[in-house]
Amino acid sequence: MSTTATASPTGEMQRGLKNRHLQLIAIGGAIGTGLFLGSGKLISVSGPAIIFVYMVIGFFVFFIMRALGELLLSNLNYHTFGDIAKDMLGPWAGFFVSWNYWFSWVIACVADIIAITAYVQWFNPEIPNWLPALITAGVLLVLNLQPVKYFGETEFWFAILKIVAILGLIAVGVILVLTGFTSPDGTQASFANLWEHGGMFPMGASGFVLGFQMGIFSFIGVEMVGTAAAETENPRKTLPKAINSIVLRILIFYVGALAIIMSVTPWNMIDADKSPFVTTLALAGFGLAAAAIQLVVLTSAASSANGGLYSGTRMLFGLSKDGHAPKSFSLTDSRGVPKRAVFFTSVFLFAAIPLLFAGDGVVAAFTFVSSMCATMILFTWGSIVVSYIVYLKRYPERHAESKFKLPLARFAPWLVLAFFVFIAGTLLYGEDTRPPFLATPFWFVLLAILWQLRKRKLQREGRPLTAAIPLPDTQD
Template structure:
């Protein structure tokens, strides 16, 4: 693969991600802070039915990712969701999708840095809250100024830490059940706890529905594989592997972990304010469990912020190439890094520092920001599915020639869109998520105004409304 050894053109990124990077990024992207920290609250709201919630969300996420995979492999010149949207839906769609995705990751990064600060203070409350935020933001900036292979390596090890923690939890939990472990409260570990405390739907339909509203947070980031594909050495081989493993990952890391947790400690005895991961290890007699899991959650938040800054800079790079952002953002250094895009996006990470002085409002702000991310990601995922519907109608020959076809490609996209309508309803239904959801029309109104201004400027200067996507054979396909 010559692209990793020779200097790229001044406006191109390198394909420096290897197969193992993409596979582990796909796993890491599906394991968020929500699983480690928020699963206690989820269990208290939904009971054992949370297992089915994750299965259902995972089912639809798999179809979204298969649609994205077929689209990306139908033309290796696609580098982001924005490229797909502008090609299938029009220049305005590329503008909306790319800026929306950039914004969603910026606010997610700010939330993660606030979370990192809280985790650091757990070890030592005397540390001033601005210091870990400053160090985290600076470290993320430096890391993203390195060639993409270093980003891939960092995410590889972040993912390894998360995977080991979850597999260790499952192993410990299974041992506790098989040895008939009895807690200090006199409760014996048993798989029957999944249904012997009011059944698998103890909170009824409302608890099941609220599980979707909160559970969707956990899956934000799974689409990162699509962003990274543009910098992968052999996407035709690595992308299908990464996408097809999503179902197995969800079964092991979400369904498996939560089933074991609720078998060791019945769902109605789990403290929603604490991480059930910490509680399970503590029950087993591992005194250092709290500190160990706290470190894992800290690295999970750092991993999410790192992925977010990476995704945001790549979107900004694409926007600049399309004429939808200042031209300087599409310039790369000799190592293929879009440095100005990195600097501009990183500036917003330091916004986490003044937020930390908001006093009691930090936790509320974190919840609000997370809810905004969930609403914004529905738009991103929706753009992928709608683009797929248009692609299948407009290019039936590409679909027929594809070696990675989306299963049930005639009906699945419509099923996914119907599911999004349901998720939007749950976001309106939940008190914590209602206000952020209702605030989103203002963001899209702002994007509409900005698009009209940018469109007039491009027309006035006699420039195209967006850069065209090449249809010639990609160099990677010529090599293989």
């Protein structure tokens, strides 16, 4: 492999993302496959109660992101969650958090590619399974080999497309409700559909609790803004704006969109195996619009996979800089792209192709993978919260000087950790989510073994257990 365009192992990534990129990455990260595809399964499990599920999860996600924002801005030398974890909790935590986040995005990307295959076949069932998966993996590889500004531009337009589609769906839905539209099968659009088919909690407390299982997966990616901040111009100005807009995004894109969908189409008529965004328009007789939304759903999955590959490669880059992964993964080319980290992570995306021949239950596979991702993301988010608790005790002066403090800083982190225990209980409670939840600890056992091997190797070579994090600059 030619190395003419490769910088030294100490090469750094560039701050090539602008404010508009970060804002749209923040929005796009919260609108992924979990919302477009997984919400159908969630509605079938919880009914209209899913609206309250998203409100509750969004409430806690806001506190997680505010904690992350304060941590990142307390020292602009933090580039990833792994940097924060190793500085606050120790080298082992950086190893665990970074590899766990990398792996969670690898399997999430595989799930997205499988979902893309299903979406493509909606248009033409004759297309072989492996073809869209192969093309998608190849395109994602090429996109992530470009400078970060091109990643930002791609995600910017992906996010614009998703935003326009959802806002368009909400507008059409409101018009249908206000005009009392009646679908060809005799169903009338009305806000009363939210409570006239068994009430807001038709499945009782059990259905409400089960809604949290896949609901948490819908928010995986919202933390991507923290990874992107390391390559953003003027993060002190752009990061707070992106994080503070989370509440509004959740209210519009989750609560608003699903409330309108269930007003146009009663929740008990929504197919759990299909995207409710598509079936709602199809039921209302808007076949062309349904096809357009299906195309948006497809690009949304591509956007999620693209962002996941980006986040995964940046984690791998950080692991290499810490000595926790092969040194070659920290090499960047003249444009600041960690090419070897991109190639290594991309290899795993092609694993989606053989998985397509293992069975035909896309939603079942999606549920399994999303549940495993949910367990892993709890660990990632948990590391942010625990790191914040340590930061508060160790650096009270940084907290006092911070211009972007976590609200209820002494109380909120413990409340969030209690919520994580609740989520773990819901994953263990559900029949679909119990197997992947119980399988995930084996991954952490493997990480523990790998950490011991890596630690001993570093000690034998007389190298530090991790790279040091420089102190904040005085202008910070």
